[in-house]
Amino acid sequence: MENRILGLHHITAIAGNAKQNLDFYTKVLGQRFVKKTVNFDDPGTYHFYFGDEKGTPGSILTFFPWAGVRRGQNGAGMATGIGYSVPVDSLEFWKERFKRFNVKQDEIGERFGEKYLHFQDPDGLQLDFIASENEDKRKPWESDEIKSAHATKGFHSVTLTLNKVEPTAKVLTDILGYKLLKHEGNRYRFITDAIDNAGIVDIIEAPGLGRGINSAGTNHHVAFRVKDDNILMEYREKVLSKGLDITPKIDRDYFFSLYFREPGGVLFELATENPGFDKDEPLSELGTHLKLPKQYEPARKEIEKVLPQLD
Ligand code: ZN
Helix, strand or coil, X not given: CCCCCCCEEEEEEEECCXXXXXXXXXXXXXXXXXXXXXXXXXXXXXXXXXXXXXXXXXXXXXXXXXXXXXXXXXXXXXXXXXXXXXXXXXXXXHHHHHHHCCCCECCCEEECCEEEEEEECCCCCEEEEEECCCCCCCCCCCCCCCCCCXXXXXXXXXXXXXXCCHHHHHHHHHHCCCEEEEEECCEEEEECCCCCCCCEEEEEECCCCCECECCECCEEEEEEEECCXXXXXXXXXXXXXXXXXXXXXXXXXXXXXXXXECCCCCEEEEEEEEECHHHCCCHHHCCCCECCCHXXXXXXXXXXXXXXXXX
């Protein structure tokens, strides 16, 4: 079991204004600001990580905030929805809270027998809080305003929108170890039993739907979790053996990664649990310092000058 894909590791999305993004996820949603760093390929841009206390894989949503960037649009070949797991009786609390903060939201709905509240972040990113009857035993991060009775536990699922289910389904089942659980209309639910949570991928089949625009308010990629870098490299061979291209191992400072584009168009990543977010600052101080990868440390002063103000 040790070498299986352990559900989701993180999801990365694009935002506009950095401060607005930070305030929404920490203050309105009560996520922990786990890491403040820069885009390793574009150090004049922040890379924010939000999650639980430790930034446990399966809880981490990350953003590249690009000031003034155009609004993107969901479409085929993208991850189009993020589901967070919340306690079973918390949806009314969130509904009231979202009203107070003018968050765009829908009425509470039901899917696969689970109640959910659909809402959008300030850039239009599509999110669901899903109240599963199955108890989620993960320990939530508590903020001043959001205590454990309501706090998110991490991811429940990610939703991909695709023109065709089968090619991507094959990647999920034959490479990543997921199984088709059931479907409701054109929504197909895949799940892995390798882990108790963040183990669901939904595919919405939308034949003929045009491609989306990957910009603010849309997801950039979906990362799946593996235990360590040895297992990571086993999956590299596995992906290659299925005739797909995949990158070499990349050091992301807090985890090691591989990237490949699945046949439906979504960028998938495989990411390790090691070394974790307390690698370069103590657990109690996560997110409080600007952390730079070592190649940019000599340019810290210049980088700090171009990064947007957050207070
Ligand atoms: Zn990533």
